[in-house]
Structure formats: structure tokens, C-alpha cells
Amino acid sequence: MSRVRRGAEEGRTGERTTGERRAEELDAAGERAERPVDSRARFTGRGWAFLAAGALSLLAATWLGRKDVLALALFLGGTPLFAALSLYVVRPRVLLKRTVDPALVTAGDPATVRLRVRHRARRGREVHGAVAVRETVPAALGGDRELEVGADGTPAGYTVRPLARGLWPLGPATVQVADPFGLATELLDASERGVLHVAPAAVPLPEISPDRLREAGAEPSRTGRPAPGPDNVTTREYRHGDPMRRVHWAASARHGQLMVRQEDPRSVRRLSLVLDLDERSWPGERVWAGVLPSTAALEWAVGLTAAVLDHLARRETLVHALDGFGRALPRGGEDDDGAARAVTAVTDEGAEDVRHGLARVRPVPAPRGASLAERVDRERLVHPVLLVSGDLGAGAAERVLAATERAGAGSAVLVIEDGSPPAGAAVLEAAGWTVVLAAPGTDPEDAWAGLGARGPAAAPRRPAAGAGSGSAPAGGPRAADGPGAPDRPGGPGRAADGPQGTGTAPGAGR
Structure with a gap:
């Protein structure tokens, strides 16, 4: 039977969130497997010194025949044994509480983790003195930490600076308790973990001429004529x-x-922002967003989604944020299956909450009963659509077009890793959508600027052997149809120069 009262995060009540359950199920980006803690009592250096002194005193008592030396030997040798026995009989309990400040963190920003320990004996009597705590922390956050935490409630803390979004596990913590004389210690496994929610950073996006956005099909619509x-x-x-x-x-x-x-209210602009989370759209080598499986392309797409949300929210635009299955994007700090999943409209006050909810997204198989067309029809989302996807198939593109056929205009940013346009790009372009192809290494500003070009844009392609100036290196796209470029024959939504009817995204080559 465990000797530890498992502590939860301070202020956390009720059932654990889906992210916390997932943190226990998955393998935290290849981190080492947890090993059971050996909770047997062990002698400290002071305890071994007492035992050695007792043995020497016993030899001296035998050699000298002195009963007083024999009594000293029994005292020195028996005290550490009694201390170890007391830890087994008293059965100390440890209540560990972990808090994170701030509770919702943005990638690149520091966060302070504080640990509080309450150490009580079997009958509830509080035990005073500091205890040593070893906190299990992922290597990406700096590795394990060893802290001296006061048992009187004084917290000890450490700072982490996550560089990538996702759910990062904190804990379990191993607490080392000792008897009042410091002769024996025992390790207690406070195995309750915490989860650090890290939101993607929202990079600033450039301003784009409204005329160009409207022609490219990405201008948010208004609920009335007045501006x-x-x-x-x-x-x-x-x-x-x-x-x-x-x-x-x-x-x-x-x-x-x-x-x-x-x-x-008559002048509120609206836009439907769709983030494709279908696992079929995100092939490639798996990377980890904390404990969440992901890909490099999806991580870039999530970052772009966060940037677009922040950019439009600051400009009085009401964004309807959905995933490709018609579900609302999650909100920060709430369960994925909570009431927030029924809300798609994001105002400037709620944009940060949704951005923190992006910490929990990952590629998933298509859920039963979820339909983008049903959601669009139920909420009458006839506003322009911006789709963020990856290797979009032709069938998936057809479903998106069918679901958004009443929308005013459509644009898509497709994230590709191999340099070749996905099959869905041609389907969207044929329907008049503006399509921007981007690689995971592309600056989000360049992809956003590509939506303001008069013609569709494509992101960098890896140069082939003997390629001329028409190919761009993988580090950044070349400028083709930038915001100041002349009109192309064929109008908006039609293919520009380049293979497969696409050109290259503007703004690169800085």
C-alpha cells in the first residue's frame, strides 16, 4: 500500500482533463520510462557513522571488559536501527502540491513551477523540517530538478522556458524523508503529475491591402454595408x-x-478559419509536442493558425475557428469535450483563450458523426473561408468545397514537406480558391503575404540538380506575385506562373 497521499495541482478539482490523461498514456517524446521507486529505508552518512562507532565500541568493550563501553556500543549501534524502524512504523505521508505561474504559457516565455510539501505522521501530526524533492522534468525543459522544500508549507520553485507548444509533463516527484535525527531516510513516490500547457507563439503578420485580400478571396466579410x-x-x-x-x-x-x-454590430467583419486535423493530411516523420504526436508540418500550421487568430482579432474581426471535422477549436484550460467545443465564434477577448487551446491539438482520425458541412449549415457560415491544411487529398478538398459552397470566397494555405503540390491544391484552384503552398521552414509572414497576392502562390521547392533561377532554396520562397506585382492574366483564384499551375510565395529571399 502506498505511503504517499498523492497531491494534485493546487486549485484543481474534479476529474482530470483529457490532456492530463493523455500525458499519462503516451511516452513523452521518447523520455525514459518511469521506474518504480525503492521505498526501503536507508541509512544516511550519519547513520553509517553511528553504526561504525557502535562496532568499534563493541570491540573495545570485548577487549577491555567494560560494561559502560558495552552500553555505549549498544546505544550507538541501536539508534540507527531504531530510526529506520520508526520510519516503517510511523508511515510518513507527504502531500505534494504543484502550481505553475502563469497557468497558460506561450512558447518561448518563462514559467515558474512551485512545489509545496506537507509532511505528516501517521496520526496526522505535522512533521517539521525540510525534505529533499527530485522532480522529473523533460529534457526539453531543462531536465530533472533537485529541490529542498520546507515541510512547513514554504514553497520551492524552479523556472522552465518551453520552446515548443504542446503538453509537457511535470513529475512525478520523489520525496526523501528522514527521521528527526537524520540517521535514516526513505524515498516516497509522489506519482501525481502535472501538465504544462504551452501555446504556440503568435508571430506578427504584415498588413495587406484590403483590395488585394478581396481579390485573393481572403477578405473577411461584413454583416452589413457600413465599414x-x-x-x-x-x-x-x-x-x-x-x-x-x-x-x-x-x-x-x-x-x-x-x-x-x-x-x-453592422460593421463586424467575419471569417471562417478551418484547421485541418485529419491524420491523413499530415504524413511524415513524427515529432512530439510534449506528449502529443505531431509532424513538423502540423506544428508550422498550428503556429500560422495562432498568428492569424491574433492578427484578425486585433482588427475587430469575428473569426469562426473550426477544425476540418466541423468541431470548434479547443479553448485553453478546458476539457476537449467540454461545452467550449460547441462554440466557434472567437472575438478579440477570446482569441488568446483559443490560442492556448491550440496547445492540445494533434492529428486524429475522423470522428464519427462529425461533419464540416453540418456545422457550416447549422451556423450559417457564409463568410469567406481560410483553410490551413497539409497533404490535402482530392477527396478531402471536394468535401471542403461542398461544405463551403455558400461561402463568399475561399483561400487555403497547404503545408508541404516534399516540395510537390498535393492533389487537393488543383481541386481548390479549379474552384477559384487562392492556394498558397508553404514548407515548414517558411516564415508565416510570407505565407500570409501570399494570400494578398493577385495570383495563387507556392512556397519553396528544393532545388534540383542544375535548377535555374526559377527554383528557391528550402529556407525561403522567392517573390512572384507580391502585393505590388502587376496583374496576371486570368484574375484571382487562377493559376499563376510555375509548374502545376502555381507560382512561388512572395516575401522570401530577405
């Missing part, structure tokens, strides 16, 4: 949680309190 401007902007009192960028300083000065801008 945002001084004539349809109202103000209201500042509420807790309102972004500071919406503060209307002139109105605040007139009213003597903070006022925020509130756009007329």
Missing part, C-alpha cells in the same frame, strides 16, 4: 478584461473615466 469608422463607433464604460487597445482616450477624457470603443 468601421467614426460614424458607427460607440463607446461604453471600461469593464474588467477589456483590451487596453480598445480604450477611447478622447471619450475617456470627456467622461472622466475609462471608455472603450464598441463597433457598430
